[in-house]
Amino acid sequence: MKKIFAVLLASMMAATALVGCGGSGDSSTASKTESNGNGASATSNDFGDEDNITLKVWAPDKAVSTFEKECEAFKALYPDKKIDITVVAQTEKDAATNLLNDASAAADVFGFASDQLNKLQTAGVIAQAAYADDISKRDTAEAVSAATIGGKIYAYPETGDNGYYLVYDKSVVSDEQAGRFEDVLEACKVGGKKFIMDAGDGFYACMFTFTGGLKTDGLEDDGITQKYTDYDEAEVVATLQAFSKLMHDYKGTFQSLKTDAISSGFAQKSCGAGIDGSWNTVADKEALGDNFGAAKLPTIDVNGEAKQIVSMLGYKFIGVNASSKFPRSAQILANYLTGEECQRERATELGWGPSNQTVNGEEVVTGSAVLTAIAEQGKFAVPQVSIASTFWDPNANLGNKLIADETDPSNADFFKQLLTDTIANVRDE
Incomplete structure (x- = not known):
């Protein structure tokens, strides 16, 4: 029965094209600006005509306050844009189920476990990552590979310690x-x-x-x-x-x-x-x-x-809802939240193990007994x-x-x- 449902769902939904920067998902269609380390590789121009932006973000309950702080920092980068971001507690293991139940009511930007990617991509409810070049440059090869389907990156790696x-x-x-x-x-x-x-x-x-x-x-x-x-x-x-x-x-x-x-x-x-x-x-x-x-x-x-x-x-990813009413803004935010600065902040405050290559070599990771234990178990x-x-x-x-x-x-x-x-x-x- 589960097979039948999956096949029907896949056939009912067209494969998603890139939602956000209007192209194939290659980051060349997004910003030409180099990332400054915190994931803010976009300029205000990359928002296109999107303004009065309202975004919803799903984050684990224990991480909501950290994500709220990071979203406030994101908004401060674009003072000429009116951006409202609401962070809602949502367990990552249930993200795909809830997104598939009603994508229109789901978060624009959401965290999820790596095993859910195939299901999300097959159903066409996750947008292809617009900042693929940023991801490839900053994250580990293993994390990038896990986020890739058919040669295209569909998710922004968030952790490497799931x-x-x-x-x-x-x-x-x-x-x-x-x-x-x-x-x-x-x-x-x-x-x-x-x-x-x-x-x-x-x-x-x-x-x-x-x-x-x-x-x-x-x-x-x-x-x-x-x-x-x-x-x-x-x-x-x-x-x-x-x-x-x-x-x-x-x-x-x-x-x-x-x-x-x-x-x-x-x-x-x-x-x-x-x-x-x-x-x-x-x-x-x-x-x-x-x-x-x-x-x-x-x-x-x-x-x-x-x-x-x-x-x-496995890995934890951040994805962009293919039904987002603000696709460009959602892509820019997802890229920011998985950038070096945010991954370092979450490693420090929450103990999460980063997928970012630079942060992986820092004391916040190498000096952590937990992350060392998980790496050894890996x-x-x-x-x-x-x-x-x-x-x-x-x-x-x-x-x-x-x-x-x-x-x-x-x-x-x-x-x-x-x-x-x-x-x-x-x-x-």
Whole structure:
């Protein structure tokens, strides 16, 4: 059914041409002015006849105040233009869904996770990036590649750290213990603390199969169906059993909760460790103070072998709504918000890892324990690019099955069937 919907949606909407600077999307059709570092490569002339401009921006709840400040700075660059910008809280993971539901009511400029790009581009609701040259010059090659479809850039890279890592209270879990999942859980149990991860969210739950060797490999030729690399079924099954056994052995210690429960747990002295992302860095650090610890994900013992836990790592992008009433202005703002200065500001204030090449080499990044941990985990991560929309729910279901009280970790046949069903559901078969 999901396939049918996607195909119908794609056929109903024409492929979008560049909305904004009136051309192919090459930045030569936009401004000839070199960027000054803050993304303001446009002049007032590039707004064309757009004035009395009203724009809506979607940003994560915890980043709204930072984005509001950046939008005010943007407006100050163009005093001859009347610009009103409203920043609205909107989770990045739901951006594509809400945009597809009603593009006319959605934000002009919006943040979203990299796996949603194909869906947005296929539906024709995201405009091609007008400042492609700026993006290519300032962002990492990997981020630019992830933002590109068919040789054209459709999104402005915003971060390069959309992944997760192990965060822990050093008074509960030592740096040495942080290297093994078994030791982390034992330390939390001994300390009377909880270990928290969102095992019922497909973004995190995919680690269970990824660690066993089942990894995504882009989409089939239909642009909808998920492909996988070759894998050893017995190895994946054994890995699922190992995770499930730990969850059951440490029942009461292992808690499947939303990631916000980690920082609140640290603050309440009830959580010893968890799996979190850089978007919660500020809250986690404030709660733990000098006891803040960060590391790549640990290993897990699978039939006597220490297997490195494999995660998902992607990018966060900013896109321009193809239905924006102020297409040029939206493009100029999107380019500004993803420029060097704004990425540096968000790295400093929010702990976000930049995609900008210059900021990546600065102390704000190299001196961050969180960004160092995510970079180290990135060596053991599957790219969050070309992920089917059907991928998330089946993986979330798998995670919930692993932790369920009625699940018997010793029943290999159960996990074999669970794996088969998960793959079939992801592929919508």
